[in-house]
Amino acid sequence: MKNWIQIITIIAVFSLLAACGSDDGSSEETTASETYQIGATQIVEHPSLDQAYKGFQAALEEQGLEVEYDFQSAQNDQNNVKPISDNFVADGVDLIFANSTPSALGALQATDEIPILFTSVTDASGAGLVESMDDPGANITGVLDLHPDAIKKTVEFIAANFPKATIGTVYNAGEQNSVAQIESVKEAMEGTGLSLAERTVANASEVKDAATTLASEADVFYIITDNTVVSALDSVVGVANEQDIPLMVGEPDSLKGGGFATYGINYHTIGYRTGEMAAEILTGEKTTKDIPVEYPPEIQLFINKQAAEEQGVEWNDSWDEDAEFVETE
Template sequence: MKRNKIWLGLSMALMLVAAGCGNNNAAVDNAAGKGNAPASTAEATADTGSSQDNKSYTIAISQYVEHPSLDATREGFMAALKEAGIVEGENLKVDLENAQADQANNLSIAQKIAGDKNDLVLGIATPSAQALVQNVKDTPILFAAVTDPIDAKIVTDLEHPGGNVSGASDTNPESITRLMQFIAGQFPKVKKLGLVINEGEPNAVVMADIAKQELDKHGIELVKAPITNTSEVKQAAESLVGRVDALYITLDNSVVSGVDTIIQTANDNKLPFFSADRDTVEKGAFATVGFKYYDHGYQVGQMAVEVLKNGAKPGDMKVTMQEKLDLILNLKAAEAQGIEVTDAMKAEVADPANNIIQ
């Protein structure tokens, strides 16, 4: 618990100094529909150069598994590079590797990347970033979709990471506490909240601990259904039926990869389903407090531009996080899960045009 309080304190301090890093309601639409490239950041990167530069670049990306949040992160990252004139197929070569949630594959990928010559490497998700940090010693490393980079031993300091590593955390602890407060305030019948979790993923454990601390204040019990891989998600979700009043998942890669089965279980049994990310809400969970992962990846892409074009050292770049959070509701999911969406619930959404999904 002490570790989480320290992380929370560090995170709140970072929130005060990292103003303007995130913008989740930008006007420039991503053609793939994953998110938005913030107008202000687009202007900033416009000055960093164009595809007319003579230099070419090689980067490697290690992604732990395919699912909407991590895919959107990668797309945002690539969009930021393109905005700055670093364009795949023109002056950029990309080695994209996916571990498919297999730790042995993940380690092999990191070792392969360590033996290759790259200008920069990106780790998407905590396990990928950990493996890269352990194996890649000289090449600049950036990470994205990492919950707690200190607990994961990716960096030792958020303001001054040091070494060859920096990036962005995808968890603002406030997003977890606010979601738990929403559940407690708007769902008085929820006394037990079921959590499907792979406790082998440090990011999932950290988020579960933060959620439990807040739920304890409201007299709500967090009931865990543990798994070790994605194939166990369906059985774990079904094991919670009759034992809990609602379901919740963290940014747990193994669980998110099998989230369709949780959505089906929630719908079949009229259990409100809450998630830690917007993409899962778009797929069929009812609510989260969060942001668009495309914007998260775009933010890390801007850091990559600074490294590649301006010679910035990752160790001198503070670890950032998304600052602008909002409650996000899916009204179709509410109907499927037997939830009456009240005016009081809708009133908690700051940007209903973007964050109430019809």
């Protein structure tokens, strides 16, 4: 009797194994991970914008998304901006990452359907990118690169440490974000005793001459987050070091290039937050309409001690406690 039971058991086991081993395609499910196509564009390549792009990529990688990027720089040529996004539209990308105000404007002109996520934009409403911070519009949203208090605090720093100074600034009047910032600088200067000397440029090759002519008037340089000037910041740094003129800048990455001080933000951080938004959109959790435009996180004082020494800045001991220090690269 036991032998018959053993034989029946063996037959049952082999039958089960045979059934499990048969592969008719119905017993297994293969789930291929989706690969998303992202067109990434910025007006020019410089440290701040590059860090924002790296932050954007890092966020999507940490979310576990498979992404293929088509990165295109406009090489600081406005004529290249819209054609780049036109090509993204023709290629049928899933999302456009627009890293700067001109790039975001070009993307919005190219499509009202493909989601656009922007960062490194100073004044999204003023530039006509969004209807409002809370209600950005049909297919666009993102993260600004200017904290509401950044310019005010920077001007207060200048007034406190360089009283009655003339501030020399160079910017591209063709960049809407720069015009908005200069207006904010002027507003912040009211009642401080500071004065402003301006030079405008159309391209990076004009920056050195503009800074040189300003040197005879300026007690302090202040370079805002103007893409044209920041891409040629070394020209301003050279003049500042030669003439012992403290160089205030608009963001910490410019300190690594030789600026002295700023109240600023981390561009990697705003790029990362934009990447988190992109992940929500790509996976269908949200649409651009569901995500308000965001300001960057809180700001703080950053100082480059080496630049301070090279630019003849008299050290204030309170900065040792107040500032985060950045070194020249």
